[in-house]
Amino acid sequence: MVLQFIWFMMMAGSVVYACVGGFADSILPSAIRGAANSIELIVNLLAGYLLFCGLIEIVKALDVPAKINKLLKPLLRVLMPSIQQDETLQAVTMNISANLLGLGNAATPMGMEAMRRMEREHLGDGGAQHAMYMLLIINATSIQLIPTTILTLRIAAGSADVNQIILPSLLCTIASTVVGVALALICRRRMEKRHA
């Protein structure tokens, strides 16, 4: 729904702006050029998807996600203390480890399963809310360790030093998640105090 509105604003705004500015005849050529750009972009992205999806399949076969899950569990017990069932915590850890490895396609169904289980565990008593918000925030602030898609784009753009964004990206993604989680903990404490 939001996307419909944004797309409308981008398209209609541009058409009006172009007509007012006297660029009306450039509308169709640049629209076609945009569509042509998407083909160029997908060819570059496809190369990255082929390589990294191929490699990540080996990572999965090495049981790396299961090992990350083991490391994550104690931390998540602290961040989401209202989760009682082990299966629910399992879904959360699987969601997060898939995200860390950049497995967006595997992470989403796992995260939805976690949300569903949290709601069922605390049907009606409201205890699920804080854990749900925490999961949403962790997912929405991104935790991918290596930004493979951006690396692919940088190679296609002819960068002389493709890798120089790896550590800065990691720092920024850690910062965003830490700030988001810290704020969530503060909000939770405040709401619990008000109820007590």
Next chain:
Amino acid sequence: MLNALIIPLLLLWLLVAAAWKRLPMYDLFVKGAKEGMGVAIAVLPNLAGMLVAISLMNASGLMAALCDVCAPVFQWMGLPSEVAPLVMLRPLSGSASLGMVEQIMSEYGADSRIGLIACVVMGSSETIFYTICVYMSAVKDKRTGYAVPCSIIGALAGIWLAGRLF
């Protein structure tokens, strides 16, 4: 230096560990790559829709006008105003923001300050609204409480840091 070693070391570890465990690593790679092909095909129509809109914004001058309007806020955050459209589109659409990054790199260069900041912003953030919508679709209680503001402030902290690092 460290940046340059991360990928080769990970790759080497991956290959040695797979060989140690006697995994059929080539077959696994081919299986994964097949999935990657599907991802690309699914993404193309979204990319087309968003890149048409971005291309129109550029040609009409709307993009430049938008950057100018946002310049004071971005200056205050220590960021170049050229990344303003990217920062605004990022929480809404992955395809649109990917297109923006590619466009910023082709215009200003992949290794320019603007290009590097765009890459780090893109690589360290998520489609906040889209992600939250998808996850909330799994549950009946649609309240998102403090999840959206905390996510946005967290993302802004990451973006601010990107401006400090380059």
